[in-house]
Amino acid sequence: MSESNAPDARPYHHGDLRRALVEAARRLLETEGAAAMSLRAVAREAGVSPAAPYHHFKDKGELMAAVASEGWSLLSATMLRIATENPDDALAAAVTYVTFARSRPALYRVMFDSARQRESLPFVGITDPNSPYAWVREGLAQARQDGGMMDFELMIAASWCASHGLAEMAGFKQFDHLKETLGGDTPFLRALLTRMGLETRKR
Amino acid sequence: MSESNAPDARPYHHGDLRRALVEAARRLLETEGAAAMSLRAVAREAGVSPAAPYHHFKDKGELMAAVASEGWSLLSATMLRIATENPDDALAAAVTYVTFARSRPALYRVMFDSARQRESLPFVGITDPNSPYAWVREGLAQARQDGGMMDFELMIAASWCASHGLAEMAGFKQFDHLKETLGGDTPFLRALLTRMGLETRKR
DNA sequence: GACTTTATCTGAACGATGTTCAGATAAAGT
């Protein structure tokens, strides 16, 4: 009769293996790096045979997609929190995006690879008029009365591209001197994002 | 006595295997995709045993680095040509960068992965005052008299980040509508890059 | 010319990986 009702009650043979695998994968990804994250290593980490994952994921790719999905959820939650605290601040949102990616480089790479396969960013409905991003709402309103919805969409697109580009390049040595001059990492990010058209207080 | 002096005189056992391998790798990369580009497949394509490449490259990584390096050279040459034809046009340079990356996605990924490992873009000395990028020269000159060299470096950094971000995201479905509205791929790129601060005619 | 040295390539092997599959195990449904 299984092992009584331990704190982490395990509904099946192993327990919620699916979740355990995703967590193990993320752990391996952040500690050992992307190269060490083989399917077998993940199974090993979860204390299970190499064939076990195939009852929860069709592929290694599907496991990675699950990890990526969890990553996007985490990033979305982080950005939603920031956007709620600092409405009208597109720059702060972008800084949050870049900082998240830079603090979990391997995870972010998996996330973006997944996005590239789908050819679409699985990001929270940032263009949803009911989104808590106030600057999005204001942008939508102004765009509507300008008759220039396109202009607003351009701004959203530019923000994404700028954030992603900076996320992947901010670590490059070419920028060391710039970071030093500007007095740190965050000022550097803010300066560059501002250069790329990101602003605080609406568009 | 080898096989006489055939048109492609082969100096050693196989010929210039190193070059042949890099070319085979690039061919496989562009036709079959990154996943199919194993060291063994490259050796197979070059008509050689799986161990042969190890006499020219320490690693698979070193082969990839060679492919990447060739890619960067090609991109540099392309951009230098454009910059010579259209001086003072940073926007055109960025469009060239993005178009190159988008027309060889797998190669560009290898190139950028290589850059990420070195944490540096192995790009031609774009900040070199003697570079044929006229807008770079003018930017340098103006920055010097402004006393604001930093500002100019920020522009360079922003251009790279914007170009890379757009290169990797331009294919996303979120932008299909925008591309249609703007009347094609290039107008879309130009509009976005402009939004991100890239300009024609000096800074 | 013959002989040595050095560079280049092969064949076979090792461990690790992604994946499949027949069968064991245990939960859920009746």
Added chain:
DNA sequence: ACTTTATCTGAACATCGTTCAGATAAAGTC
């Protein structure tokens, strides 16, 4: 209690990156 279904294991397969002893041929030396 019996069947059904979901979950996991163990062994196997092809492929991959890599190593290494030995074959092959070019370059260097006399």
